[in-house]
Amino acid sequence: MEEKVIEIKSLGVNYGEKEVLKNIDLNVYKGTIIGYIGPNGAGKSTTIKILLGLNRNYSGEVKIFGQDIKNQNYNFKKNIGYVPEVAKLYENLNAREYLTFIGQLYNLSYDDCDKKAHALMEILGIEHAYESRLSSFSKGMKQKVIIISALMHNPDILFLDEPLSGLDANSVLVIKEIISKLRDEGKTIFYSSHIMEVVEKISDRILLLKDGRIIADGNFEEIKKLNNKESLEEVFNDLTGFEDHSMIADKFVKVIKEV
Numbered sequence: 001m002e003e004k005v006i007e008i009k010s011l012g013v014n015y016g017e018k019e020v021l022k023n024i025d026l027n028v029y030k031g032t033i034i035g036y037i038g039p040n041g042a043g044k045s046t047t048i049k050i051l052l053g054l055n056r057n058y059s060g061e062v063k064i065f066g067q068d069i070k071n072q073n074y075n076f077k078k079n080i081g082y083v084p085e086v087a088k089l090y091e092n093l094n095a096r097e098y099l100t101f102i103g104q105l106y107n108l109s110y111d112d113c114d115k116k117a118h119a120l121m122e123i124l125g126i127e128h129a130y131e132s133r134l135s136s137f138s139k140g141m142k143q144k145v146i147i148i149s150a151l152m153h154n155p156d157i158l159f160l161d162e163p164l165s166g167l168d169a170n171s172v173l174v175i176k177e178i179i180s181k182l183r184d185e186g187k188t189i190f191y192s193s194h195i196m197e198v199v200e201k202i203s204d205r206i207l208l209l210k211d212g213r214i215i216a217d218g219n220f221e222e223i224k225k226l227n228n229k230e231s232l233e234e235v236f237n238d239l240t241g242f243e244d245h246s247m248i249a250d251k252f253v254k255v256i257k258e259v
């Protein structure tokens with residue numbers, strides 16, 4: 001039987017009067033890449049923050065590896081890696097200092113972190129900057145460091161929020177391949193992105209969140225067929241009720257031309 005890694009029952013979150021997540025039920029199984037998509041403000045980050053243990057203000061039940069995360073200390077976090085959409089790096093540190101620091105937070109020894117961090121930077125082609133301050137890194141180099149820092153402790157669950165941001169086309173190919181291979185190793189991956197072409201290709205299962213509810217759940221073929229569309233972008237625009245792109249673009253261009 002498939003192993004449940006995440007179990008969410010009747011999850012609800014309110015910010016004041018606003019109901020941000022509405023009664024979400026979800027089981028996620030080992031070795032799956034979940035494409036987690038939805039319009040801005042749909043509640044994606046809110047869900048991820050709960051699963052990371054950063055927000056305990058919710059109703060319902062959330063279990064990770066069978067353990068209710070509300071009653072736990074923070075041990076379950078050792079098994080989780082997170083690439084946030086906007087990561088705060090300690091830019092005054094060099095890559096070695098930063099990665100050994102993060103690795104030690106996850107209980108790896110300094111020497112293990114040092115070896116692993118250097119090897120991973122070498123594989124991604126940035127080992128020449130191992131002793132350089134992060135403030136001098138290009139956007140893509142920083143993103144590679146963030147990805148390495150999320151993976152150094154070999155977590156079983158990975159949350160990736162726009163992980164390809166700032167990477168060139170070659171690096172994108174490498175990281176996508178790494179994500180697939182990690183899935184093949186049995187890791188469970190939440191892949192959150194607004195780039196539909198990538199989500200469509202990489203995901204085993206796609207969850208579309210709108211106004212705090214899951215309104216589509218299935219693999220790309222199922223979702224495409226069910227909605228009679230060719231691409232995930234079309235399904236997304238259709239299900240989130242957006243048909244005004246052309247009219248908005250016309251208005252925008254008209255105003256630009258006016259003065």
Ligand SMILES: Nc1ncnc2c1ncn2[C@@H]1O[C@H](COP(=O)(O)OP(=O)(O)OP(=O)(O)O)[C@@H](O)[C@H]1O
Nearest residue numbers: 015016018020038039040041042043044045046047
């Ligand atoms: N701390 C907060 N206090 C009040 N409202 C909040 C808070 N955090 C999020 N919200 C609201 O909750 C809703 C869901 O936000 P969330 O960040 O989860 O959306 P999202 O799907 O991740 O969006 P995006 O694609 O823009 O990152 C939004 O309406 C947002 O304004």
